Amino acid sequence: MNNILKIIISNRTIFLLVLMFVFSIIATIFLGSKFASLANLKAVILGQTSIAIMTIGMMALLISGVFDLSVGSIFALGSVFCGYLIKSVGLPYPIAMILALCGCGLLGAVNAFIITKMHVNALITTLATMGIFKGLAIIIGGAGIMGLPKEFIYFGRTDFLGVPSPIWYFLIILVVFSYLFSNVAYFRKYYFVGGNEKAATLSGISVNHIRFTGYILSGLLAGFGGVLHASRLGASIPLAGSGLELQVIAAAVVGGASLVGGKGTIFGGVLGAMFLALVFNVFVITGVSAYWIPVVNGAILILAVYFHVVFKKE
Amino acid sequence: MLLEAKKISKKFPGVQALKDVDFNLKAGEVHAIIGENGAGKSTLMHILSGIYEHDSGEFYINNKLTKLNSFQKAKKNGISIVFQERSLFPNLSIEENIFGASPPKNKNIFFQIDWTNLSKKAQEYLDQLNMTINKKVLVGELSVARQQMIEIAKAISNDFKILILDEPTASITLQETEVLFELINEFKKEGRSIIYISHRLKEIKKIADRVSVLKDGEYVGTFNSPDVDIDFLVNKMLGRSLENKKFNDISSSEDEIVLSLRNFNGHGFKDINLDLFKGEILTLTGLSGAGRTELAYAIFGYVPALNGQIKIYNKDSKINHPKDAIANGIGYLSENRKELGLFIGMEYRENIESNNLDKFTKNYIINWGKRDKVSNELKDKFDIKIPHIQQLVLNLSGGNQQKVSISKWIYANLNILIVDEPTIGVDVGAKFAIYKILKEITNNGVSVLMISSDINETLNISDRILVMFDGKINGELKSDEANEEKILKMASGL
Ligand SMILES: Nc1ncnc2c1ncn2[C@@H]1O[C@H](COP(=O)(O)OP(=O)(O)OP(=O)(O)O)[C@@H](O)[C@H]1O
Numbered sequence: 001m002n003n004i005l006k007i008i009i010s011n012r013t014i015f016l017l018v019l020m021f022v023f024s025i026i027a028t029i030f031l032g033s034k035f036a037s038l039a040n041l042k043a044v045i046l047g048q049t050s051i052a053i054m055t056i057g058m059m060a061l062l063i064s065g066v067f068d069l070s071v072g073s074i075f076a077l078g079s080v081f082c083g084y085l086i087k088s089v090g091l092p093y094p095i096a097m098i099l100a101l102c103g104c105g106l107l108g109a110v111n112a113f114i115i116t117k118m119h120v121n122a123l124i125t126t127l128a129t130m131g132i133f134k135g136l137a138i139i140i141g142g143a144g145i146m147g148l149p150k151e152f153i154y155f156g157r158t159d160f161l162g163v164p165s166p167i168w169y170f171l172i173i174l175v176v177f178s179y180l181f182s183n184v185a186y187f188r189k190y191y192f193v194g195g196n197e198k199a200a201t202l203s204g205i206s207v208n209h210i211r212f213t214g215y216i217l218s219g220l221l222a223g224f225g226g227v228l229h230a231s232r233l234g235a236s237i238p239l240a241g242s243g244l245e246l247q248v249i250a251a252a253v254v255g256g257a258s259l260v261g262g263k264g265t266i267f268g269g270v271l272g273a274m275f276l277a278l279v280f281n282v283f284v285i286t287g288v289s290a291y292w293i294p295v296v297n298g299a300i301l302i303l304a305v306y307f308h309v310v311f312k313k314e
Numbered sequence: 315m316l317l318e319a320k321k322i323s324k325k326f327p328g329v330q331a332l333k334d335v336d337f338n339l340k341a342g343e344v345h346a347i348i349g350e351n352g353a354g355k356s357t358l359m360h361i362l363s364g365i366y367e368h369d370s371g372e373f374y375i376n377n378k379l380t381k382l383n384s385f386q387k388a389k390k391n392g393i394s395i396v397f398q399e400r401s402l403f404p405n406l407s408i409e410e411n412i413f414g415a416s417p418p419k420n421k422n423i424f425f426q427i428d429w430t431n432l433s434k435k436a437q438e439y440l441d442q443l444n445m446t447i448n449k450k451v452l453v454g455e456l457s458v459a460r461q462q463m464i465e466i467a468k469a470i471s472n473d474f475k476i477l478i479l480d481e482p483t484a485s486i487t488l489q490e491t492e493v494l495f496e497l498i499n500e501f502k503k504e505g506r507s508i509i510y511i512s513h514r515l516k517e518i519k520k521i522a523d524r525v526s527v528l529k530d531g532e533y534v535g536t537f538n539s540p541d542v543d544i545d546f547l548v549n550k551m552l553g554r555s556l557e558n559k560k561f562n563d564i565s566s567s568e569d570e571i572v573l574s575l576r577n578f579n580g581h582g583f584k585d586i587n588l589d590l591f592k593g594e595i596l597t598l599t600g601l602s603g604a605g606r607t608e609l610a611y612a613i614f615g616y617v618p619a620l621n622g623q624i625k626i627y628n629k630d631s632k633i634n635h636p637k638d639a640i641a642n643g644i645g646y647l648s649e650n651r652k653e654l655g656l657f658i659g660m661e662y663r664e665n666i667e668s669n670n671l672d673k674f675t676k677n678y679i680i681n682w683g684k685r686d687k688v689s690n691e692l693k694d695k696f697d698i699k700i701p702h703i704q705q706l707v708l709n710l711s712g713g714n715q716q717k718v719s720i721s722k723w724i725y726a727n728l729n730i731l732i733v734d735e736p737t738i739g740v741d742v743g744a745k746f747a748i749y750k751i752l753k754e755i756t757n758n759g760v761s762v763l764m765i766s767s768d769i770n771e772t773l774n775i776s777d778r779i780l781v782m783f784d785g786k787i788n789g790e791l792k793s794d795e796a797n798e799e800k801i802l803k804m805a806s807g808l
């Protein structure tokens with residue numbers, strides 16, 4: 001018994017699966033079919049796809065020992081770029097989407113440039129760009145870009161085999177990135193850079209290279225989250241990304257990332273995001289105000305780190 | 315007895331580090347503890363100084379049962395320790411580091427640090443250690459050897475009765491060792507006691523009054539140092555004797571130059587002209603601060619050189635990053651395993667993977683089976699004491715960590731290997747095995763540029779020796795004409 005408990009505690013993925021299972025059973029006992037239904041499960045996952053996709057990017061960064069506070073603002077810019085290119089420039093929506101994603105990748109590269117070439121640390125850099133990108137989103141998007149075309153909305157609202165398209169996009173990204181980070185040599189280097197930057201350099205790993213690809217990936221994924229959001233809504237809302245960085249970092253940390261780097265898996269991060277989604281789903285069902293979400297989010301973040309410290313001592 | 319430890323046991327997951335170990339210490343004696351890597355020496359010291367809890371056993375201080383269950387308590391009982399692994403704050407100055415968490419306070423104003431007093435006292439300890447150095451300098455900027463001396467200054471700044479030195483000389487040079495030994499003798503005269511751990515048995519014969527031997531976590535025995543010789547001690551440590559082999563069978567061919575430096579300048583070294591021949595072990599020796607590690611950094615591209623020419627296999631090369639050096643077939647084993655060499659918080663097998671990713675990769679995909687197989691093979695080849703290959707490196711004993719460092723570079727199988735103090739903290743048996751392996755790879759055409767402060771090692775396995783002084787190469791010795799005296803002379807600038 002003791003041994004089983006040890007295994008559960010020492011492996012974050014198993015721990016989270018068990019935790020979510022137990023949580024779901026308790027929620028089912030109290031809420032019955034309002035919680036335990038296929039429709040609700042779908043809604044939970046669907047509602048969290050953007051966050052989960054962004055968590056994948058954040059997880060990559062955290063593994064390599066840095067993080068990105070500007071993801072919420074890149075999310076907003078992704079959405080606004082796309083809306084602007086469709087509405088004001090009149091580009092066809094696939095091209096607009098691709099350009100918007102490129103733009104967001106570029107924003108990631110800007111973060112990486114400031115951090116690696118100008119030697120400003122990641123906290124300050126992404127705190128500053130969080131403000132800058134958010135401002136740009138509002139300047140470009142104003143109060144919002146409404147009335148996006150039907151074809152574009154279709155991208156985020158269609159179903160395939162009875163499963164909403166965003167869930168498919170999310171699953172594809174999850175599978176690809178999980179594979180990359182667990183089997184492909186280049187992405188293994190993220191763990192070494194996170195484990196010890198100097199030793200990684202002396203092992204012949206270019207830390208700057210890892211920083212660039214990491215921030216570009218994080219920017220791309222955050223931008224995709226934004227594009228997806230715009231597509232589902234049929235509108236680009238510049239303020240929609242506010243506060244997402246907290247949710248994303250919380251999800252990654254719950255999922256097993258450590259802020260000093262070298263630890264965590266992509267799948268763990270996604271489980272973290274889904275665990276948060278379950279908790280908030282119970283809020284919604286029981287009618288608790290959405291204003292409580294950041295409060296609980298913050299509390300969970302602290303608890304996750306606290307448990308990490310306690311388990312490590314054991 | 316000043317201190318008596320009775321039947322001390324300690325278990326880590328998968329390892330019985332200590333089993334019913336006895337130990338006692340008289341006032342005013344130097345008591346050495348020796349044993350193979352992983353024998354449990356550091357664990358015992360961690361328990362004595364209240365860092366680890368022991369599972370069973372008792373401590374008596376002045377014949378009174380005493381609990382040493384916290385660092386503070388051990389300190390109150392007069393125990394001060396220099397850890398095997400450095401524990402300084404690189405972001406603070408030398409003087410702040412010396413006093414650590416308990417700087418002298420101002421008497422009149424509550425809680426205010428008395429900076430003038432701190433400075434004055436710090437200077438006293440530095441003087442005792444014969445160190446001329448600006449004490450406002452940040453510790454992170456110092457060489458490993460200097461940092462080690464600051465550790466010692468920090469330990470003696472406590473008013474101790476028992477000073478524990480866990481491999482204090484592993485990373486310092488002869489000059490500093492002399493100073494330390496004088497100091498130890500003074501402490502002895504004052505009736506203070508020293509527990510001294512080292513793998514350098516000559517040192518132990520020189521400084522210790524008694525020697526205790528540990529093997530695989532068990533107590534073997536305690537001997538009066540003058541009554542026993544080094545072979546006897548080796549035998550007790552290893553359970554076997556070592557063949558008395560010299561390694562000077564020259565394997566190099568002086569016709570093929572693999573690496574050559576011309577007018578090479580950089581931080582810490584100047585005007586370096588050097589040729590490395592195929593299949594030789596060329597040793598750079600000298601005192602600390604002579605610029606050897608800085609030179610290695612520049613060759614390896616970790617800290618770029620300022621100017622000069624570097625030729626690899628007769629081709630002008632530009633090396634701006636270690637990855638360029640590795641692409642040119644150069645590897646570098648750092649002297650600073652904890653900060654620069656290893657990924658301490660990661661698994662043993664991941665450390666093996668770190669610089670060998672390409673060897674475990676086919677079509678961009680990693681072959682985990684191969685990595686694990688190689689990790690197991692290296693574990694056996696280098697006799698790394700570890701319960702399983704998933705063990706975190708930080709749970710290994712110091713010497714075993716060093717073996718991990720070496721093994722991952724030997725496996726990388728590069729043409730030119732720079733090894734910076736390759737056997738720091740490694741026991742006599744394992745040292746012997748490493749020398750054998752270095753000779754083996756040079757016989758296969760690998761060229762080794764070794765940096766060593768260990769004079770026996772230098773004399774034992776080098777084909778040629780370059781002595782550095784103050785950033786310059788001060789002279790060259792062939793292995794058959796070299797001896798301790800000549801090297802020391804050149805190393806001090808004569
Ligand atoms: N924190 C830990 N967790 C697990 N095992 C440990 C830990 N610390 C030490 N060990 C194990 O206990 C044994 C004794 O280690 P210890 O560091 O005392 O050896 P040592 O005699 O000091 O060796 P060295 O000469 O290499 O410094 C080793 O097998 C080591 O792997």
Ligand SMILES: [Mg+2]
Nearest residue numbers: 356398711712
């Ligand atoms: Mg030790």
